[in-house]
Amino acid sequence: MPTRPLPTPALRGFRALLSGFSQIFLQADPGCGLLILLGIAVGAPELLGGALLGGLSSMLTAQRRGYASADIEQGLYGYNGILLGMLISMQFQWSASLPLLIMASAGLSSLMLAPWMARMRNRQWLPAFTFPFVLISWLLLELATPLQLQLRPGAMAESQPLDLINSLAAMARGLGQVLFIERPLSGLCLLLGLFVADSRAAAWGLIGSACGLGFALYQGWEQHSALAGLYGYNAVLAAIAVNQVNRNMALPVLAIFLALVLQPGFAALGLPALTMPFILACWLISASQRLLKQSATQIDLRNTKP
Known part of the structure; x- marks a missing residue:
């Protein structure tokens, strides 16, 4: 029987990124991640770039730090970065520093998550879930003025019957x-x-x-x-x-x-x-x-x- 070719590094990386999208809903399924990506493209295309940049930054940080490849492939080092990329794109007006802020925040989320997961597995800590995303988001919103980040104006609420x-x-x-x-x-x-x-x-x-x-x-x-x-x-x-x-x-x-x-x-x-x-x-x-x-x-x- 002919052997199936091994997936290329690019394909493995794409699957890991899609799994990161699915991990937002606590799943590890690239097909689910692809539909979530489609949902973002349909409903908030202006946030799609931030989501992809955040997911890639958190995943590449994990790879550079030598974290477990199985965790990276399951998307565990992607979802916090994706959420941070979307929140930053939604909350702050565009500036040249915004992509750098997304990359730094997403990378920091992986650095926070790795020791937490190690303690969860070795010392029975409770799961981190999206805690890195929440903590970094609170910090960014608090430091918006010192960092000279301009908040986007809120959309007008429309009443619905x-x-x-x-x-x-x-x-x-x-x-x-x-x-x-x-x-x-x-x-x-x-x-x-x-x-x-x-x-x-x-x-x-x-x-x-x-x-x-x-x-x-x-x-x-x-x-x-x-x-x-x-x-x-x-x-x-x-x-x-x-x-x-x-x-x-x-x-x-x-x-x-x-x-x-x-x-x-x-x-x-x-x-x-x-x-x-x-x-x-x-x-x-x-x-x-x-x-x-x-x-x-x-x-x-x-x-x-x-």
């Missing part, structure tokens, strides 16, 4: 807002990408977005923000992440609830929530499970003592 069509569109937007995209068509591309990678992840992502919309409206939170999907994206990520390691349906639902109740607190702190509510929700559930397991082990040890 609460009806079936807008509610369905809001569920798609909840997926898109993971990538700062409001167009429902982009959300559908992301949902299709999730379905390609894992149908359960797609289902839980949709459930998370729907719960975010319903909970926000029930609580009387700002209707425009709810219909824009701004209360859905953390619930989407929390549901997908917890479902990956727990087949008990109650735990992803709990993760959705925690992500939703934690999100408004960041406005009170004067910080953009970004994906921190999702991270905290997952950390709380994981830490609680560990404590319960340790308690059960200690009880068993006491019961077995003569």
Whole structure:
């Protein structure tokens, strides 16, 4: 039988980059990443360059530092850089220093992630998820004035009636807002990408977005923000992440609830929530499970003592 040719370094790099896009939704599937890339091109083409530059910069930093090739190929050193590239492109006006800022921030995210993953594997630390992206984003937004970064003016909010069509569109937007995209068509591309990678992840992502919309409206939170999907994206990520390691349906639902109740607190702190509510929700559930397991082990040890 003829042997299949090995993929070229360029092809392996492209697959790793696509996997980095899919890792935003906690998947390691180049096909999913390709559909996510399409969703960005459809819904926010102005952010596509920043996403690609950020993903490449974080991946190349990992390669130059000699990090595990398996982690790089799975996209683990891509997704934080992609999100940083998109946020920087969205928040700040164009300048000659902006690409350098994206490359530096994305590279820093890989430098932060590597020791965290080592401790997660050797010392049972909780997963980092998108924490490097959140921390670096908060720092950049705080240092915008000293760094002479000009913020882009915010878009005018358009009121929308609460009806079936807008509610369905809001569920798609909840997926898109993971990538700062409001167009429902982009959300559908992301949902299709999730379905390609894992149908359960797609289902839980949709459930998370729907719960975010319903909970926000029930609580009387700002209707425009709810219909824009701004209360859905953390619930989407929390549901997908917890479902990956727990087949008990109650735990992803709990993760959705925690992500939703934690999100408004960041406005009170004067910080953009970004994906921190999702991270905290997952950390709380994981830490609680560990404590319960340790308690059960200690009880068993006491019961077995003569």
